[in-house]
Amino acid sequence: MFLQPLFLSALLTIRSALCAVFFQSLDDLPQDVGYDFIIAGGGTGGGVVAGRLAENPNWRVLVVEAGPSNTDILATITPGLITGLYHTRVDWNYTTTTQPGANGRNANYTRAKMLGGCSSHNGMVYTRGARADWDGWAEATGDEGLKWDNMLPLFFKNEHLVIDSENQTQVGHLDPKEHGHNGNVFVTTPFTVHPINDMMLQATKELPNEFPFVLDFNAGRPIGIAWNQFTIDSHAQRSSSATAYVETSKDNLHVLLNTYVTRVLPVGNGTNFRRIEIATDAQSERRQLTANKEVILSGGMIGSPQILLNSGIGKRDELEALGIETLVDNPGVGKNLTDQVYTIMLFNTTLPNTDFDMDTALAEWNTTRTGPLTLPGPLKNQILGIRLPDNAVPLSQHGLHDPSPGPTAPHIELYHSQISHSTPSTIGGTVPIPPDIGNITTLQFGAINVHPASRGSITLNSSDPFAYPNIDFGLLSEDVDVAIMREAIRSARRLYEAPVFKDSVFGSVYPASNITSDEDLDTFIRGVAGPYEHGCCSAQMSPRGARWGVVDPDFRVKGTTGLRVVDASVMRALNAYLKAAWNQFTIDSHAQRSNSATAYVETSKDNLHVLLNTYVTRVLPVGNGTNFRRIEIATDAQSERRQLTANKEVILSGGMIGSPQILLNSGIGKRDELEALGIETLVDNPGVGKNLTDQVYTIMLFNTTLPNTDFDMDTALAEWNTTRTGPLTLPGPLKNQILGIRLPDNAVPLSQHGLHDPSPGPTAPHIELYHSQISHSTPSTIGGTVPIPPDIGNITTLQFGAINVHPASRGSITLNSSDPFAYPNIDFGLLSEDVDVAIMREAIRSARRLYEAPVFKDSVFGSVYPSSNITSDEDLDAFIRGAAGPYEHGCCSAQMSPRGARWGVVDPDFRVKGTTGLRVVDASVMPTVPSGHTQAVVYGFAERASLSIMKKWE
Ligand SMILES: Cc1cc2nc3c(=O)[nH]c(=O)nc-3n(C[C@H](O)[C@H](O)[C@H](O)COP(=O)(O)OP(=O)(O)OC[C@H]3O[C@@H](n4cnc5c(N)ncnc54)[C@H](O)[C@@H]3O)c2cc1C
Incomplete structure (x- = not known):
């Protein structure tokens, strides 16, 4: 849906006063300008850098953009028309490689091919991420400048918060102190008036633990339900890097449209890459331009690594296999590609639908800048960030680690899109359209795993710079990502079980409400989830001097001069220091071994009895319950078994082999494994014996x-x-x-x-x-x-x-x-x-x-x-x-986990989960192997366990 001149007379007038100079083709570009900086890709990152560099009137800056200008495309201006941009001439129309984790499906992957890049066609949701993201990046890159507190002034410099075109209140919708009021990109909080708004606020009171209200999603802790903020101005028009930085520049900024950057080239034989090769299309002549100072790649998370690889900056053997000469051997280029994981969900509802007539809505937007087209979706009023508890199954069971950067970051995002009879729109077609769900109205929303662990790559198919590269997100290749999506679906279901939704939101229809078990949800997720169009990290930033990563914290491409990358590909994350110390031993001043026998047992009074040469074969419950304060003992395999019952507790200290062995023999372990050996399961705990580690x-x-x-x-x-x-x-x-x-x-x-x-x-x-x-x-x-x-x-x-x-x-x-x-x-x-x-x-x-x-x-x-x-x-x-x-430091086979966690074998009081009267105190309870030898650590654990036991009984 492209601009009719009728619609834009007012806009064109505004833009005619602006002075950046645009060239529609390579042939139009003047030959005699010596550019100081050349920016390859006029997208979100490229537009900002271009605008800022051109603030220096002495510098001449050129942007080379593969697509056309954004200015004459109505769908980039009117927020509600965004879906009209996908699969058009201003979309690169990529497809991912088959994703084995997603049942071998491919996904459509949209990226804007026009000035402003994705900021000209994205969903306009304005979120800065969590404090933990930035602090984590600062730590990973060794650059304090990236810390949240140090980035805030730059966010303020970028942002211009204004009231939305319908003059709706911002009170209670955000915290003005957290925002910039004089920056370049306009931000507003438009919303559609709809009963669900208050219902969501009521849900924050009814379910405050999981869904608290958060006044401002951009204050560093986006966890809870908040009002959405958008990069939309007070005239209900998209604000993009093109409108906010490029169009507002002076005539020392030149923009060459409809032209591809095919490669960067060194000037001379060195590694100063301040020259670009450009062409109108695959058939046309290639030309070269040299910047006086620097070239900045801003081709996005696909385009930038693609240009680097085509230029011979990448992994040597991969480049050689395609006949590309390696100029800088950097195996990181294109690697670490990441995108969030997204699925649609539908709930049966009797809430008023948000359907509207497009012609009427367009006329309304055109005349009064009100109505459903003032937003990128008729119900995108609120946004939810959910952080899973530390003991949530995906973060703990089966050795899955937490991929989120820290406690201020959510694992899950949910947002409403619409309430409708119609099939929901899917963001750029990355996920399949849900099957026909009959003649019902559904509340439609997206559920997203925002911190996936899976990683993929951008690799070349051929040495032709016009051939599309392989885009592989490794979607759902890590099980933890599926497990987090499972919890996203369960969270959404819990939200709509809040009392406030009792009479208006009913069962989930997609996935169907009978899909509840881990297995069924996993099947659903692997069958439908797709990337969320937030791809990044394919030219990862790393510390200055680091031998990994693609750019340093100044965005300079490693192994080169004169070349930087500034776009979503640089997002995210070793100094040998040698420490020698004098060794310390558990040896006494008479040069005799000091051990737990000499130090604790032999020094005890006669209320400590020691039975030697006797094996504990099992622990047994007293009666039919799970109070395991009885042991079975024997002298050897042939001898009679006897039982002894402790008045208070049994403490297993058989070590990292003996303790799990006794537990398993006692029927405390993984049910199917025990059953296969004919051992009756008394406590089904799959963790017993698992996680065994040695250095x-x-x-x-x-x-x-x-x-x-x-x-x-x-x-x-x-x-x-x-x-x-x-x-x-x-x-x-x-x-x-x-x-x-x-x-x-x-x-x-x-x-x-x-x-x-x-x-x-x-x-x-x-x-x-x-x-x-x-x-x-x-x-x-x-x-x-x-x-x-x-x-x-x-x-x-x-x-x-x-x-x-x-x-x-x-x-x-x-x-x-x-x-x-x-x-x-x-x-x-x-x-x-x-x-x-x-x-x-x-x-x-x-x-x-x-x-x-x-x-x-x-x-x-x-x-x-x-x-x-x-x-x-x-x-x-x-x-x-x-x-x-x-190294004989085995441990961790009866791992400690948080109280209440469904994984692990003992809690922090060393109690065996699912039992009473039974603890394990030895190296097997260590959660992970310590940074050294294990004996002193066991002493420490055992002292702590002794305190815990004494506290209970004294
Ligand atoms: C459909 C969609 C919805 C989204 N919604 C949101 C949202 O609501 N909120 C949010 O925060 N994020 C959203 N995102 C993500 C966000 O927009 C992007 O992460 C971000 O804009 C990327 O910026 P960039 O500078 O890395 O790349 P881009 O903005 O993609 O810029 C790259 C530019 O380089 C050009 N280019 C590429 N290769 C070449 C070449 N060889 N020669 C010349 N030019 C080239 C491209 O045409 C493009 O203009 C969305 C993305 C999409 C696709």
């Missing part, structure tokens, strides 16, 4: 001329015996120091290939190193978990361990049979996650760097195990997979 360990050997630490055992034992001195006072003759190494945020394992950082945060190391001895002999290996290195000849070696202390791999303890004496299956899932191998690789490299320090120059030489020619990723990986083993 990953390998030996390393370096050739050295340092004095060896070998000693004669008899002499040493005599020395220890008489004077408590000498080599036997330590668990190894050279275990003097310990090293914790945190990989920098930009280290390859933590960033590349979509591997995430498994460490718990910036105070935790990824790697531990420690010396064991300097010797001619074969090193001892801890408990034999790793193979003895092969014979390395008659040399002295400095021997040490290298450990990945925060592996991502997880395994399990499961039973083999119902015989409590049969050993269980102990599966650490060792190195099942590639990131664990990648971190081990860096552990080896870190150790090598350490011994390259000048102080070791004359005494520590090449690495002999792994041999010094093993340096490439591939060779190191082969070594690690062949040599690494668990």
